[in-house]
Amino acid sequence: MINNQEKIKISVDKLSFYYGEKQALYEISLEIPEREVFALIGPSGCGKSTFLRTLNRLNDLIHKSKVTGKIEIDGQDIYDPSVDVVQLRTAVGMVFQKPNPFPSSIFDNVAYGPRAHGIKDKQKLNEIVERSLKQAALWDEVKDRLDAPGTSLSGGQQQRLCIARVMAVEPDVILMDEPTSALDPLATTKIENLINELREKYTIVIVTHNMEQAARISDKTAFFLDGEVVEVGSTDQLFTNPKKQETEDYITGKFG
C-alpha cells in the first residue's frame, strides 16, 4: 500500500545513541512517511526499542544517555534545546508492550491527558472520551461502564484503552512497542485491525517480534541488527526480495 505522493513525517540522520559508555545505535539514517505504518524488526537487543524511544525523547530520562545526529519531525529538530518535551510527547504518543492503564476509571484514564492540558468542561471531556474510545474501537464494549476501573478490562481491552488514552490528546505520531506481544490471538487481531484504520490519520511506528504481523500491517519495514539498520524498504520488497543476506537469514528464521 505505498502511496506515491508520500510526505516524509520523520527524518532521521546519522543517529547514534549511548547508554553511558555502551553504544546502542550506530548512525541510523531513515525516513518515515506520513500516514503509513513503519515496522522495526530485528533480533532481541538490536536496538529497536531504543530507536523507538529516541523519537519522543523518552530515553532522555535515562541517566548518562547521549544522542548524536538528528531527528526532525515535520522539519523541526526534536533535540533542539527550544523544544518543549511535554508537547513533543503529546504529538508523539506511545503505547507500550504491557497494557498500563492508570488505577482509575475507564473515563478518567482517557480524560487524564486532556485534563492535564487544562480542559475542565464536563461536556467537552465527555466528547473527547467518546471520540477517543470510538477511535480505539472500544466504545461499544465500555460505554455502559465508563466508571468501572480500567484494570477491570481484559488485556486486549486494556491495550485499546491505552490507545484511546493516547488518542485523547490528538497526537500526529503513535509509537507502539510490541503492542500485542502480551495479548491472545483474538485481541491481537483487533489491535491489528485498529492499526489498519488508524493509518489513515496517523503516522505509526511499531516494534514487533512477529514477522507475520510486520508483513500484515506495515507499509515499510526497517531491519535492525546490532544497533545498525541493515535494510529498509517497502514491506513487500523486504519480505519477498530482501537485498541483504542478513535480512534474508533473519526473515527465513536462520537466526534471531
Ligand SMILES: Nc1ncnc2c1ncn2[C@@H]1O[C@H](COP(=O)(O)OP(=O)(O)OP(=O)(O)O)[C@@H](O)[C@H]1O
Ligand atoms: N537502560 C539501559 N541501560 C543500558 N543498556 C541498555 C538499556 N536499555 C537497553 N540497553 C541495551 O541496549 C541494547 C539495545 O536494547 P533494546 O532494548 O533497544 O533492543 P531491542 O531490539 O528492543 O530488544 P528486544 O527486542 O529484546 O526488546 C541492548 O544491548 C540492551 O542491553
